[in-house]
Amino acid sequence: MLLTALHADADQPDAVRVGPRSIARHELLGAASAVAEQVAGAQAVAVHADASLETVVAVVGCLLAGVPVVPVPADSGPGERAHCLADSGAQQWWGPRPEDVTLDARAVDLAARGATPDEPDPAATALILYTSGTTGPPKGVLLSRSAVAHGLDALADAWAWTPEDVLVHGLPLFHVHGLVLGVLGALRVGSPLVHTVRPTPQAYAAAGGSLYFGVPTVWSRVARDPAAARALHGARLLVSGSAALPAPVFAVLAQLTGHAPVERYGMSETLITVSTRADGERRAGLVGTPVAGVRTRLVTEDGGPVAHDGESIGELQVVGPTLFDGYLHRPEATAAAWSADGWFRTGDVATIDREGAHRIVGRASTDLIKTGGYRVGAGEVEAALLTHPDVTEAAVIGVADDDLGQRIVAYVVGNGLDPQALAQLVAGTLSVHKRPREVRVVDSLPRNAMGKVQKARLG
Template identity: 50%
Template sequence: MPRLLPALLDTPDRPALRFGDRALTHGGLAAVAAPLAARIGGASRVAVWATPTPETVVGVVAALLAGVAAVPLNPRSGESELAHIVRDSAPEAVLAAADAELPPALARLPRVDVDADAAVPAAVPSLPPEPDPATPAFVVYTSGTTGPPKGAVLPRRAVSATLDALQDAWRWTAADTLVHGLPLFHVHGLILGVVGPLRRGGAVRHLGRFSTEGVTRELASGATMLFGVPTMYHRIAEALPDDPALAQALAGARLLVSGSAALPVHDHERIASATGQRIVERYGMTETLMNTSVRVDGAARPGTVGVPLPGVELRLTEDDGVTEVPPGDPEAVGEIQVRGANLFLHYLNRPDATEAAFAPGGWFRTGDMAVRDADGQVRIIGRRATDLIKSGGYKIGAGEIENALLEHPGVREAAVTGAPDDDLGERVVAWIVPADAARRPTPRELADHVAARLSPHKRPRTVHYLESLPRNDMGKILKRALGDV
């Protein structure tokens, strides 16, 4: 059976990962992970204290070798959320760096210290047999915006299917070295950003903490790819005018990828203008891993998340969740539904939620609303619950209004929501962080700006001004918190 991580044995001398001045080859990673895999073998699940360190990678690789599902834990989670995840997932141990301080919520779990600097034997170790592709590889907890976080059980086949589909879309090879500074407790930072390079036989350099200086250093010293989220690329766009070394480093990269939320078109344009590089966007979820991507061999399409990846079926449906939106109409809004080998197995301990998540025929209901351009490119307009505004008989996507607002020179950040309206059903509400608090654009000015770029019915009718927008660890705007700001 083909291995999930073949390079551990096939190319043991190639660099695999680097965190600062700590590095391991593929063979070295196998050597330190194999004894740990033997120690945890036979367990159903183990928690991994997912700090941005080599120990997290060693712990995850050990779990993958042993065929044990890894439950990555966010070190910044609150005590009640951690307690819920531990109760729900019932891990048989927690893997952590020896010097990591664990919170009380983990006190009852047996602790297994991980040593990424252990002496590496000269010979490549023997590894356990490859588990069945249906074996759970990860239990990753959702953000819990509509209740306690749910554990999405991801099989090994979903991991390999997604990473191999991205190999095709991005021409991802063993020659690539990836740079990122993302957290390691979710699918973007951990599965794409760590397991992805390891499966390809390439390398990952983790910055520990994102900085434009770190991006410059790594891309200028042989790295070929950068993964980031819109907040990171916004900081890059802001820094570029005064940082020629950053512009040169980005210009030399093979691939720049943004995900986890939509990248504003304004930031696309600023980075392209300064570097000649386009940002490739992709679309995925915890439950589905990756669904679509802009292809490196396709045309640049800022504002879209590309086309379905190989092996992924995608359709848009009406509000009933069953009737398909007719293809070819770029104005027809529908909910994205997907099916394929990339899907999760189920929500742990939640058969009710699992059943509700699927439409007849095995289609997963993403809750994301989108349109498809005439050439099949998917353009997401937002979440059904927070980003679809039904106003005056129109279905309006918050994302396009946010992009329009960000084109105004007086706007630094923008979010758009809907609010109940006796006449319209819902009205468009804008939440603005001004570029200059002393000279903020007026509501009328912003409304006229949006109306001129989009259409009058999409203009904001209420404007709130903030010092900053509430965001999570990934930089996503927490729209449900805006009403409390």
């Protein structure tokens, strides 16, 4: 059973709260069952994934019926939206309907009640999540009910997540972090969920939770608000993901809240595969060890093994029960995503130390820089730059160079910065060949909704 706690006999007031509105467990089950009756038999259903109780109920209703859910970002544009709807074959639209959407539109009735259907096949597709589309049209990632269940159970084990926790987050409800972990996780474990609508420091401080989810942008803002940060002292666990948490932010959070953050790693195709454990050592920049049932390895460009010495860089590959079932209508892309011996190729480069702790360096396509015969990870250069007290953001890319192959170029945000001094800082912290050949001071870095820097827009 995927949403185990939703079917529990005990009544749970305020099982989910979104902003000022809340819904009890039995009300959620009843309203979602009414949705399930309306979507039964559909090929797929699109849900306008804004921060609302209606989004939660619509998603849960589809899952109860065994119908694949296509969460559509509330701010998606007509082109992206049209692609996702056509590609997924969605037959209904739940939520406010944009003018360009011609599907049969339905509205969630929170007061409606329906009969709870039988549990669908664990192998059935639960979600079709669309990738960011940075290398072409977004691809539909097929996630089974079984993969979601395995992933959430592994995280409950890693984070000691129990029904006694109160989960707080304000993340968007169309991706793994905000929807799968942040909604379905709470409904599987049985912990109440408080969604703050917007992830502001003030909202997090007022929520009174024990378990908090955030992305680096959120935690950076909390760290800059000492009063809000200190209000989280009573929490049990602060979890950061979706991008690397800068070491200075990690340090400030640990000082102000009394909790060193837990960092983790995953992607739409794998869910969360690596995490620091609640009872494990927490070090800035490390995303921990594989969760239960998952194995990882590092390989060179020709498929050879990479030493687990904390320094050597290789492509991260993964196997385990949390992996996706392929890309919808993309057999070639699906085949290319796996190695010849059955490991998923994440496309990320990483290091693993002797204790098995992983550090994500970045994407192989954009963050592995080949300069002057050396292989340099953009992430390690960014981490070095962020040790400067006046650097608030940093992004490093490789730019084509006739002499070096690629030269290292850094984009930094901050006040009163000396580009030459920053290049020397990297040379002194890491190695001379890893220093940026150019340092460009900018007002801000381009980011997507999850706070990830969009490096394709730099240069």
